[in-house]
Amino acid sequence: MSSDSSELYPLQHRPGRHASPTPAPRSPTPEISRRQVVRARSWTGPHRDLRLLRRACRWQRRVATFAALGYFAVFLTLTVEVPSVMARPAPGGLPAGLFLALVQLPVTWLAVVFYETTARRFVDPLARRVRRQSAQAREGEPS
Numbered sequence: 001m002s003s004d005s006s007e008l009y010p011l012q013h014r015p016g017r018h019a020s021p022t023p024a025p026r027s028p029t030p031e032i033s034r035r036q037v038v039r040a041r042s043w044t045g046p047h048r049d050l051r052l053l054r055r056a057c058r059w060q061r062r063v064a065t066f067a068a069l070g071y072f073a074v075f076l077t078l079t080v081e082v083p084s085v086m087a088r089p090a091p092g093g094l095p096a097g098l099f100l101a102l103v104q105l106p107v108t109w110l111a112v113v114f115y116e117t118t119a120r121r122f123v124d125p126l127a128r129r130v131r132r133q134s135a136q137a138r139e140g141e142p143s
Contacts, residue, residue, distance in 0.1 A: 053126040064115040071107045075100050
């Protein structure tokens, strides 16, 4: 589940706001003065950094989760669908099923190490930048 609420509220259609080959008839009173001016979404600035931070966090969670749960799903599928493979001897004389079950621990550990490494390398610098920009914005505000 994503914490990005912008996906929950899609942009709403505003009639008369698109390019048209024929100009729309003008009303005698200016309609623009009554409406709020809608600002275009900025793809730069502090909101861009927040979007990048959300995207990096989502990507990081998905990859680590799919790595750990994917291996577990493969193990369960092999156990149910091909039990003869799981009963064969594996390296060290263990049955293949037990060997694959024990390999789940290092796979989960590697997923956690991957998560921590990518957090330090990609997500933490973005979070620091957002924090620094918000502190600068608070300092620049009149009290």
